[in-house]
Amino acid sequence: MPKELIYNPNILEGAVPDYEIVEHVAVGWTPKLDVRIGIAFAREGVTIPGVEERVPSVWMDINRTGINNLIHTLRKARDAAYGRDA
Numbered sequence: 001m002p003k004e005l006i007y008n009p010n011i012l013e014g015a016v017p018d019y020e021i022v023e024h025v026a027v028g029w030t031p032k033l034d035v036r037i038g039i040a041f042a043r044e045g046v047t048i049p050g051v052e053e054r055v056p057s058v059w060m061d062i063n064r065t066g067i068n069n070l071i072h073t074l075r076k077a078r079d080a081a082y083g084r085d086a
Helices: 007-014 064-082
Strands: 003-007 022-029 037-043 057-062
Touching: 057 064
Parallel strands: none
Antiparallel strands: 003 022, 022 037, 037 057
16 A cells, blocks of 8 residues: 655654644555545654544545545645645
8 A cells, every 4th residue: 555654844853842742644545445544643652632542543544525625625724824826
C-alpha cells in the first residue's frame, strides 16, 4: 500500500508544545480498493479526548465523496488563512 506522510512542522523543528499531540498525518491507498487516513501521535501513550484507551495512532477509511469533501474543506481553510494561490 503506497503511503504519504505529512509531518507536523514543529516535529521537524524539534520543538513540540505540550498541547500538540499529532506527529504526522498519513494517507495510504491501494490502486482499486480503498484510501485510509491515519493520525500518529507525537508521544507514546497520549490520551485522546473521548477515547478511553491510549493509542499511538488512529485510522479511518474514506471514500471518493469523502476525499472530495476533505479537499474542498482544506482548500477553503487554506484560502481563508493564507489567501488564494496565484
